[in-house]
Amino acid sequence: MRPLHALGHTADDGLHKLATASASLPTLSAENYEHAVIDLLSQLLCDVARARQPEVERALRGESAHESMSELMHERMNDRTARVVLRRMLQAQGMWFQLLSIAEQSTAMRRRREIEIKGGYDRLPDSFARVIAEVAGAGVPAAEVRHALSHLKVRPVLTAHPTEAKRVTVLESHRRIYRRLMELESPRWTPRERYTLVLALRNDIELLWMSGELRLEKPTVAQEVAWGLHFFGETLFEAVPQLIDKLQSALERCYPGERFDMPRFFQFGSWIGGDRDGNPFVDDSVTRATLHEHRAASLKRYRLRLVELTQMLSITSEALPVPDSFHAALARALTRSGEPGPIASRNPGELFRQHLTCILRRLDATLADTNQASHGSPVPAAYASADDLAADLLVIEQALLATQSQQLARMLVRPLRHEVETFRFSTVQLDLRQNTTVIGETLRALWRATCGTAGEPPASDSPEWKAWLIGELGKPSESEAQRTRRFESLPPDEAQTLQMFRTVLEMRQRVDRHAFGAFILSMTHRASDVLGVYLLAKEAGLFSDSLGTESCTLPVVPLLETIDDLRRAPEILRELLAVPMVRRSIRAQGGVQEVMIGYSDSNKDGGFLASNWELSKAQTKLKRLGDELGVTIAFFHGRGGSVSRGGVPAGRAIAALPAGSVNGRFRVTEQGEVVSFKYANRGTAQYHVELLASSVLEHTLKSEREDALLPKGEFDEAMEALSGASRAAYVKFIEQPGMLAYFQAASPLEELSMLNMGSRPARRFGAKSLEDLRAIPWVFAWAQNRHALTGWYGVGSAIEGFLAVRQERGAELLRRMFDESRVFRLVIDEVEKTLAQVNLVIAREYASLVQDAHIRDTIFSQVEAEYRLTVKMVQAVTGSAGLGTRFPKFSARLLRRAPAIDLISRQQIELLRLYRTAETERQRRAYQVPLLLSINCIASGFGATG
Structure with missing residues (x-):
């Protein structure tokens, strides 16, 4: 690295000027602050760039950038x-897009502080303070709030879906830059100190410049686990x-004066290391290693916090006499430690330190047991569970409360106890996931081993198959020896699937009884699919x-992904809940049957409007079914980062859910770039967890009182008509001849596989068709080629057809729905935002990559016509004069x-052309890295991949 003094004029005078200008940051409004930070x-x-690569500085400033890059590529x-x-x-x-995002996050925090x-x-919007104040102001009694809190259970679930294009090294650089901007907001710095901070910020950017942006190798699952745990260490534990x-x-x-018990209502889940659906790299050894990493992360965090607490609580018995109960608890802890004398003599009279030292000793023994988890039995001195550690901390907390030291208890000890109760000895609850195809193959192998015949088992959708499943589930459980013999007779692949379930039993005992969340069965089509998992x-x-009545200890969650499966949801659940063993299992697990609903595949299946309406209908029907059968149905929302995959603003998305469908329970996937956007920085992480939890509590307390969520027959009828017409237009478009050839040529679909963002392959079972293509690359590629049609196609045709039939009465109805129906308003708003990101001129240039002129012209003309129609129809509903004018912050961000995204898109088109027509492998390699960087750039620019 060149020394800073050798960088010339700007390094001295220029940085001093920037440091001087930054002195105004503490006094600026949020809007002016954003402009100032972006300029800095x-x-x-x-x-x-000037110091490292002068040609790049000219491109950043927009000076003949297109010509420069074209010359570099072609000549x-x-x-x-x-x-x-x-x-x-x-x-x-790409770096500039990332820095813009950091500036906008910093500004958002500034804006929230101004409001407060x-x-x-x-x-403050999206805060518990606002929600509780409004609820209390509306006269909601404390008993109703207490009841809602008793059911409150919010759990974001981190997934390893390959949508994160940034490495952990880059995320760490981003965090340093964000924190540096926070420091610059302080007015306390002298000019010299401020110059040093600006200099440090420049160094952070230079280090980011020199960090490799692309993964050179596909990440392992272990690296994905480390990526997920990174956010806990940085922000989420606290x-x-x-x-x-x-x-x-x-x-x-x-x-005031009311007492509220505070359940552990917010926890995290994860699929990383447990999601086997289409990922051959997740096996039993990976899942075991993941659980041990999770356990070690939580224990190391508690140790760090306990050391800090031990240093702070230097209270002597002379200064603060403690109750007899604490003396007795300390005596027991000292005896259990095996070193009562040395511990007491090291901290004479400092009883809290003595007790904390005993806790530390037990925690160290627990850590040692974790580090050699595969050998021997647990260390006797170790904690058996997180409950025991929480109980020890409660002893200290209660002693402080008894001595009128409420603030010390509340601010020092209670947060650590809450951490232990929340994250336990597992950090997260790990879900397991597999699809019906793999589960079905394992069940057929089990049928052969059980029935002892050489014939073929019944078809999976036949009454005979269901009868066999229920018959086997009704038999008394066999001995472990009998089960082991049958397990050893299974083929290797099927044995590995069954081993996944056997691992749950073992690792609950070794890691934490709450180490696992649920088993997610993707592509559930019928009740017998779920019964097979139970077997x-x-x-x-x-x-x-x-x-004498058996029940399952592992929650089994059907994942309904396609529109047809969402429509069959009540039928599937009614049939499933009619099985006594299932009902017993649900009662034993807390009386809740969770159902996961998929935003990604339903969108790929039927388009944006149809997907959202079918998801809403399914929730309403399942909620009614649960009420009828006396079973609480809770929903797990399988959302992605992009709008097409359910990535809409969380608060608005929750507010638009059907009345009564949340009832305090809410799970949602947080995928890829969504995780880093929400949880990479302390301020944004605290905001997003409160936004999520307060929105769930607000929906629980208000939804069944709100007119905007009450069912209205004419609105539902209109949504049904719009959904059907939209889906018909969308399906007709994607199923036309030549679509696969168009999509592969007019987008970087195939090249996405070279971008090593995740361990999982892009296609299930190695198939090469639109049907088997995963939803993530489907959305990713349409976003890259500026069509973005997964977020709008078919909506224009649907509205036009609706108005053609109902005319002015229909137009008036749609305007009323826009004002009064949250789900319709959410759909229209997000369609408008997506339309604003489409660039038909550049999309046509991508289409030029299609060699077949008939396919190219036919398909693109449809895209162009539907786009213009959708813009017209959306504006007719909203009354807006232009796309995005109703969303000033979004429009300013876009x-x-x-301009830079457009430039990079054009470069990507040329790179695709050159890469695909390269005559030698050497030429292809020359274009490969710039091509992948262009994909990264565009993803960073839009803030979402798949």
């Missing part, structure tokens, strides 16, 4: 220097205790026998990025 980051990035790609410059140009643009300063905490305290404070303020769980020993 722009200048620093250009300064780095000089055999020149290594030219290839480096091109890669740097693309990397610099001016209006108070209860005026965010949840603060969330609990915010809710407690809001309740105390708005319901494998029984075969693995996961059934308990209470009073406007800042659009």
Whole structure:
């Protein structure tokens, strides 16, 4: 690295000027602050580019960037220097998008602080303070709030879906830059100190410049596990205790004198290391290693916090006499430690330190047991469970409360206890996932082993198959020896699937009884699919026998993904819940049957409008079914990052869910770039967990009272008509001859597989058709080629057809729905935003990559016509004069990025052409890295991949 003093004029005078200008940051409004921060980051990035690659600085400033990049691609790609410059140009643009995102996150935090300063905490949108204040102001009694809290259970679930294009190294750089901007907001710095901070910020950007943006190898599942745990260490361990305290404070303020028990209502789940659906790299050894990593992460966190607490609680018995109960608890802890004398003599009279030292000793023994988890029995001195550690911390907390040290208890000890109760000894609850095809193959192998015949088992959709499943589930459980013999007779692949269930039994005992969440059965088509999972769980020993009636100890969650399966949801669940063993299992698991609903595949299946309406209908019908049968149906929302895969603003998405469908319970997947956007920085992480939890509580307390969520026959009838017409237009479009050839040629679909974002393959079972293509690359590729049709296609035709039949009465109805129906308003808003991101001029250039002129012209003309129609129809419903004018922040964000995204899109088109027509492998390699960088750039620009 060149020394800073050698960087010339800008490194001295320029940075001093930037440091001087940054002195105004603490006094600026949020809007002006955003402009100032963006300008600061722009200048620093250009300064780095000038020092490292002057040609790149000119491109960043927009000086003949297109011509420069075209020349590099067409004339000089055999020149290594030219290839480096091109890669740097693309990397610099990607960095600029990332810096813009950091500036916008910082501004959002600034805006929230301004609101709180001016209006108070209860005026802050998406906060517990606002929700509880409004509920109390509306006269909702404390008993109703208490009842809602008793059911409150919110769990974001981190998934390893390959939608994160950024490495952990890059995420760490982003966090440093974000924190540096926060420091610059302080007015306390001298000019010299401020210059040093700006200098450090420049260094952070320079280090980001020199960090490899692309993964050179496909990540392993272990690396994905480390990626997920990164966010806990940075922000999430501390965010949840603060969330609990915010809710407690809001309740105390708005319901003075009332007592509220605070359940552990917010926990995290994960699929990373447990999701086997289409991922051959997740096996039993990977799942075991994942669980041990999860356990070690939580234990190391508690140890760090305990050391800090031990250092702080230097209270002497002379200064603060403690109750007899604490003396007795300390005596027991000292005796259990085996070293009562040395511990007491090291901290004479400091009883809290002595007790904390005993806790640390037990925790160290637990850590040692974890590190040698595969050998021998548990260490006797170790904690048997997280409950025991939480109980020890409660002893200290209660002693402080008994001595009138409420604030010490609340601010020092209680947050750690809440961490332990939330994250336990597993950090997250790991879900297992597999699809019906694999489960079915294992069941057929089990049928052969059980029935002892050489014939073929009945068809999976036949009454005979269901009868066999129910018959096997009704038999008393066999001995472990019998089950083991049958397990050993299975073929290797089927044995591995059954081993997944056997691992649950073992690892619950070794890691934590809450180490696993549920088993998710993807592509569930019928009740017998779910019964098959129960049978494998029984075969693995996961059934308990209470009073002679067996029940399953592992929750089984059907995942309904296609529109046809969503429509069959009531039928599937009614049939499933008619099985006594299933009902017993649900009662034993807390009386809740969870159902996962898929946003991605339903969108791929029927388009954006139809997907959203079918999801809404399914929830309404299942909620009614649960009420009828006396079973609580809870929903697990399988959302992705893009709008097409359910990635709409979380607060608005929850508010638009059917009345009564949440009832305090909410699970949602957080995938790829969504995880880093929400949880990479402390302030944004705290905001997003509170947004999620407060929105769930608000829906629970308000939804069945709100007119906007009450069923209206004419609205439902209109949505049904719009959904059907939209789906028909969408399906006709994607199923036409030549679509696969068009999609492969007019987008970087095939090239996406080279971008090593995740361990999982892009296609199930190696198939090569649109049907078997996963929803993520489907959405990703349409976003890259600027069509973005997964978020709007068919909506225009649906509205036009509706108005053609109903005319002015129909137009008036749609306007009323736009004002009064949350689900319709959400759909129209997100369609409008997506339309604003489409660029037909550039989309046509992507289409030029299609060799067959008939296919190219036929399909693109349909895209163009439907786009123009959809813009017209959306504006007719909203009354808006232009796309995006109703969303000034969104439009400003897009406007800042659009010129650079357009430039990179055009470069990507040329790179695709050159890469695909390269005559030698050497030429292909020369184009490969710039091409992948262009994909990264565009994804960063839009803030979403798949």
